[in-house]
Amino acid sequence: MKTTDDLTFQPDFHRAIEYFRGQEAYQTSPLREVSGPDGQTIWLKDETSRMGLGAFKALGGPYAVARLIMQGWTAETGEEIEASRLKDADLRAFASGQTFVCASAGNHGLGVAAGAQALGARARIFLAKTVPQSFDERLAERGAEVVRAGETYDDSVAEAIADADRTGATLLADGTWPGYTDIPKLVMEGYTVIAEELRSNFETTGIWPTHVYLQAGVGGLAAAMAHMIRRNWAEQPELIVVEPEAAPCLVASHEAGKPVRADGPDSNMGRLDCKEPSIVAWQTLERSGVRFVTLTEDEGEAAARAVTGLGMATTPSGAAGYAALCKEFPEGAPRAEFRPLVIISEGPA
Template identity: 65%
Template sequence: MTHAQSLDFTPDFARALRFFRTQASYTVSPLHQLTGRDSITVLAKDETGRMGLGAFKALGAPYAVARILDAAWHRQTGETLTPARYQDDDVRAFAAEFTFVCASAGNHGMGVAAGAAAMGAKARIHLAATVPGGFADRLRALRAEVVRSGKVYDESVAAAVADAESSGAVLLADGTWPGYTEIPKWVMEGYCVIAEELRESFEASGQWPTHVFLQAGVGGLAAAMAYMIRLNWSQQPELIVVEPEFAACLQTSHRAGHPARADGPESDMGRLDCKEPSIVAWAALEAAGVTYFALSEAEGAAAADAVTELGIPTTPSGAAGYAGVLKHPMTAVGGEVFRPLIIVSEGRT
């Protein structure tokens, strides 16, 4: 595989939709209309109840777990698994031999743990010291093993990589780097479901957004959304990626013209506090023609309070898109009504 091929993101989003529509816990997440500052209507895709995990990550790692097991089963037997087959005794016995390992700032680990548990596999999640104890408790409730590794997220990522290399476990990261790109593309493929749900809603209503504000850590959600919007939305909005000032790795990469680190202090936008971008996500965002905003800690906190007061309890990470709305001029091109869309990516736990 060439370097260009490793960066290519052309998801089979229809496959992801078919997979989730067979899951008993799957429903289309709500799209709310919030009345924001200056009486602006903000469209808010509410991921805080997604499939019982409380975050959009429920669409990523569980889907990747299923794809990994399907690929391994096919190599061994020649059979392609159907959704019903995942629950058969022979497939679950096969899955029980797998351990999925990752680092997490919280929600990705929940997705890995839930996906592994649903298939009968095992999960081991590396958490940095900065991840709240409540996430560790929720992971253990999903029967995952929790390992505290390092003071910050980067150190827990290194620990997860080393764990997989030494133990033979499957590394299921949501970031990408040279030599590791294919499994995270499946994670991103799952996130495409959000964009398709939105497209169907807007096609029905005719009320398309003029601007979409996408929060980013390593960039997987933002890139999946941007790719899908540019692919098949009949009305094209402006796309704005929002990151913490303390971890603006995608904006730094955009300015540098190549993937680049953005070191800084720890951010209270913990799920976005990623200092190094996914190289696949960065390439997809560059192709989609996005612009970038960096958020102060105060802006992130104020947005979380505002969205919570508007009826969706969330965190500074979950409300980062709304913080972007508040930074943006309340106008659209050609005098069109400003109709922003945000994703409230996680609940307040």
């Protein structure tokens, strides 16, 4: 598929919602109300059981796999198809000849593997040494070939790119860089479902968040959420993008006025430990009026323990938004006009 350097993110979110409503495993993820520091009421969007994969990325990779197979079929046959056709024997035969390759810090690879397996395609996932060994088995259960490659996430990305160039497989990354922007927008389009689920809930109650905390690695989730919130939420909250101090690529890019690397040590917020931003996500966030918070390793760990104690087992990556909330408001009486929303983005690794 030809790629461009078009950094505009204008997703067809209606298409994404329609696709997932046709999937048997799809359910709206829970929006939970909990009592946080000093009794403050907090909304937690619980992605820890999303579609059997236990992370928000169940909405990204599988959706992109489906869209790419549909696009490939149309390019080869001229037939425009609906998603329901993906179950048909001729489409599955076509998909069986497709291989999707990506690097992953864990959850994106699971999404790509699950999407490929569901449609009869193949997946090959590259993992750096920093990714927990538990992901190897989980990926294999979804039919993926797992390749351990490199010391860091960036190393595994380079290996995945080289593999796609060598084998003709489709590179399905969740980050964007010069010369590669189109396919990851499909991943981000899948994430817009979360914002639409939330909008539906808040429109029903008439009560909207005042602050939304969005954790970020390369920035795909944060950018998709920010775009949708600014596009069509009736009441506009403050948007806070949360990164590890060890990998603050988005705030560094914001300060530089252009996408830049932000090198640092390995972070225990492994799914957020990305040293280089998605250029599409960066531009989307820049026009969305966000601000930034960075976290220490201890702050991420403490938040994971706190959220797990609230009944949602998660990781420092999954609880990063909660950590930022606690960092900004460590004490003081509950505020009636302060209604924070946090995304619990994954279950335990």
